[in-house]
């Protein structure tokens with residue numbers, strides 16, 4: 262039989278020792294007495310395999326565990342009340358630190374008496390408001406209010422909670438419209454999910470990633486042909502205001518309808534009317550069935566606008582780590598940068614270039630680094646990101662645009678001039694690049710797109726000369742003529758994404774001299790005619806291209822025949 266060991270916080274008197282020995286059934290055992298100040302108070306008795314813990318330290322640990330259990334896995338609405346409950350209980354022990362709000366301005370608070378605060382920690386402010394710690398100063402901490410903006414005043418009590426912002430995630434979020442903290446705002450009731458994730462979490466490391474090699478078709482010809490995107494890639498959409506940035510991203514979401522790719526659209530700092538227009542477009546075309554919308558509009562506080570994209574990424578991550586492919590659209594990160602600038606200036610951080618704080622690059626890089634193709638070990642899911650940036654007067658060398666260009670794997674540059682002249686989507690073929698997507702382009706498209714790119718490049722070079730009204734020879738004329746027709750090929754109405762097979766077929770139909778006899782201005786309608794002829798007279802052709810992902814010699818021959826038949830009438 263094992264002997265007893267009695268550990269106490271302070272040395273015990275002889276009487277206390279006798280008392281303990283008489284209570285233990287210790288006739289055949291010895292009892293050893295030890296002192297351990299770490300117990301704070303009380304005693305711990307062990308007999309080798311059993312342990313009776315009556316120490317203050319043990320009680321505190323148990324209370325901490327029960328607080329953690331009741332907070333994890335609870336919907337957001339319950340977190341605040343449970344925090345209140347748990348911490349009012351523990352407060353008597355003096356373990357949880359409490360401070361007081363010393364000043365408030367536009368969702369940013371400063372609080373004193375919280376020397377143990379950590380950056381990113383959640384604070385309980387007043388009765389039920391939550392704030393997130395941003396600044397640690399010598400005498401106070403700066404935090405941003407996530408709830409209760411406008412309600413909290415100076416003098417309100419603040420408590421540390423030792424947790425960071427978590428948001429509801431999981432499949433229950435699909436089809437829903439939620440606010441910046443994952444709270445439902447679509448009037449469709451509570452979100453029933455057991456899963457929660459930290460809004461901010463580290464990006465997958467080098468060995469957690471796989472090569473971007475599968476195509477993510479956007480259904481937009483100009484993008485899939487010239488700047489192809491792969492699953493796990495981050496491709497920036499950049500352009501002035503009203504150049505079709507949102508429309509391009511929404512078309513990419515619509516194109517995922519039958520592909521199994523899930524989508525997250527996060528609206529940051531936009532007008533309420535614009536966001537409701539987007540939601541309506543997604544609903545009307547059935548895309549809400551696989552999409553989550555996270556919205557922090559211009560009327561929400563800058564603090565919520567700042568948090569929204571991280572929340573949306575957490576939602577995308579949950580799905581990606583289940584092995585699914587996710588497309589996330591950040592619309593847009595310029596407004597996110599502005600929200601962060603507002604917060605930073607209110608937090609009295611030093612202003613840097615264009616008054617943005619020095620760490621705005623890190624704010625965006627740690628967000629976009631979370632989009633990746635995951636390795637097989639992690640389930641092989643992916644997050645592809647389409648961040649949007651708005652430029653002023655097409656200046657892509659401003660601070661925020663250059664930052665995000667350098668973080669992403671390429672950019673789709675939308676040109677105001679092209680947009681005005683009717684080339685929509687206004688993709689500037691010369692300035693747009695995709696740094697990894699080439700290897701992820703479907704073979705069917707890759708095999709036909711080379712000539713297209715080359716002809717468009719030659720057209721761009723020569724078009725410059727004709728601006729001066731120079732006389733041109735026959736050969737140049739032919740290049741210009743073909744270039745103008747190919748530009749027409751890339752024009753596409755909004756809300757009508759193509760399938761990969763349709764894109765490959767259409768691009769093939771512009772090869773060789775097939776366009777020669779079609780007059781300028783009629784290329785689009787002619788090609789549409791051919792496509793609908795193919796759908797009725799050669800129904801299996803597009804199916805076979807879609808299934809194999811290749812454009813075989815037989816497919817090409819059949820396309821040639823269809824073209825002749827359709828244009829003969």
Ligand code: ATP
Pocket residue numbers: 500501502503504505506507508509651685686753754755
């Ligand atoms: P903002 O800067 O205000 O966010 P934006 O760059 O996101 O604008 P959109 O809102 O997508 O631009 O589009 C601007 C206008 O252009 C809309 O009226 C839209 O209908 C139109 N548009 C966009 N794409 C096309 C297209 N491919 N064909 C025709 N019209 C288009």
Ligand code: MG
Pocket residue numbers: 506507508592
């Ligand atoms: Mg927009």
